[in-house]
Amino acid sequence: MKDILNKALQSGLIVGVILVFFELIDFTCTLGVMLEKLVSGSSKIKSVSPVYLGIMIALIVLLFSWQFTRRYHIARQENGFLKGLLLAIGIGLVSGGMLVLLNWTLSRFLTNKIDLRNYLAAMSPDVIKRSLFEKPFAEAIPIYFLTTSAGALSGVLIGYIGDKTGQPGQFFTLIAKRVRALKISNYFERNSHARVIGTVLIIIFALSLPLILNPYMISVVGLVLIYAILGLGLNLIVGLSGQLVFGYVAFYAVGAYTFALLTAPKPLGIEAGFIPAFLLALVSSGIIGALIGLPIMNLRGDYLAIVTLGFAEIVRILVNSNQLAEYTGGPQGIKNIGSPAQPKIISTLFGDPLPENIWFLYLILFLFVLVLYISFQLQFSRTGR
Structure with missing residues (x-):
């Protein structure tokens, strides 16, 4: 039993350090906001509610408790259930105690009106209040222990059952075999x-x-498809040709800034339509790709990676520099970028134009399918083979 108590103490300290670090950089609250947006479907949520903050703390503890249970093979030991219970209690109490100690310190700073943002940029008074579940410190103490203990017990139980029965692994293995058999x-x-x-x-x-989909999920799926398009292009040069290129995203940036400059009212004031701006953005990315790619065609391996990484860094520095801020907007980027107009056939079919986020997702989906088709055509063409 002494061994499992030592492991419980060590595991609790590890989980507690992780929770403390996450809170100091406001990562736990950020994850809670993401979870709340995902569940509620509202993209207007700016700060996490106490309920979702507690759920997120419990989930973090659950994840690490599950891993510790598997690592220590609790289910295979004699009196495994009792040892698992002691492990869960130890993790819950130690990690909860570390959260209590941290938030007691933060509450003292809050009471004395000491601004910690001079030392920890994320620790604003509002963040500290949210970390206290919007309650006085004394009322928040049992919540810390409740959430960490619930997460630890759940994680240990899941790990114990899975290790004891082997069912989770066998279940997924069986499904994979049946799918292959079909x-x-x-x-x-x-x-x-x-x-x-x-x-x-x-x-x-x-x-x-x-x-x-709800509005928040539409924005998430849209971002996923945008990065999927980036991944398809990267797969052509890295996955299929085997060339280690780190600067591919720079060509993406060239096309994006070209489109933004052509459609935004400032700084150039061109305000071009979507299709001509889109085509010019493609051409500009291709030209820059040719200018950079032709001189380095004979490079391979690490040398190619270093050169392309340097090019990507040059582009990043240029678009964020003060000298070009008049054109690139600096770190804030270009504002009021033009959006594609909806075809009249959509209003004819649906009676009214589609909401902008839905129309934009349809457009991204179409472009993703188009890029996917082109990628496959290149892969199986004579040149690709």
Whole structure:
């Protein structure tokens, strides 16, 4: 038992240090805001509510408690359940006590009106109040112990059951074997009707997705698709040709700033339409790619990585520099970038124009499919092979 108590103390200290660090950089509250936005579907939430902050603390403790339970093989030891219970109690009490000590210190600074932002940029008075669950310190103490203990007990229980029965691993292994046994890909290759039906179902799902998602999820899916487009392009040079290129994102930036400069009212005042600005952005990225790529075609491995990384850093410094801030907007970027107008057929079909976020997601989805098609065509073309 002495060994498990030592492990419980060590694990609790590790979890407590992580919780303290997360709170000092306001990471726990940030995760809580993300969780609350995801559950509520509202993108207007700016600060975490006490309920979601408590849930996030419990989830963090749960994750690490589960890992410690698996690492120590608690379920395989004699009196494993009792040892698991002691481990959970130790993690919950020690990590909760460290949170109490930290927030007691922060509450003293708050009471004495000492601004900690001179030392810790994230520790504003509002953040400290949120970390105290919007309550006096004395009332927040049991909440800290409750959340850490609940997370520790849940994590240890999940780890104990999984390690004892082996069911989670066997379950996923069994599913993978059954899926492989179905040979779905071979079936679609042999049956043209199945391919058509599958394609139609995918198209219906993709077209209906923006209509059923909440605004926050629409913004998340949009960002995912934008980075997926970036990943498809990166896969051509890194994944398929095997060249280690770190500066690919710089070409992305060139196209983005070209489009922004052509469509925004300031600084150039051109305010071009979406299609010509989009095409010019493609051309500008291609030209810069050719100018950078041609001289370094003979480079390989680390040398190519260093050169392309240097190019990416040059672009980053230039767009953030004060000398070019009149054109690039500096760190704040270019504001009021033009958005694509909706075709009249949409108003004809739906009676009213689509909300801007839904229309924008449809556009990103179309561009993603287009880039995916081009990527596959290049991959299986004579040049790609």
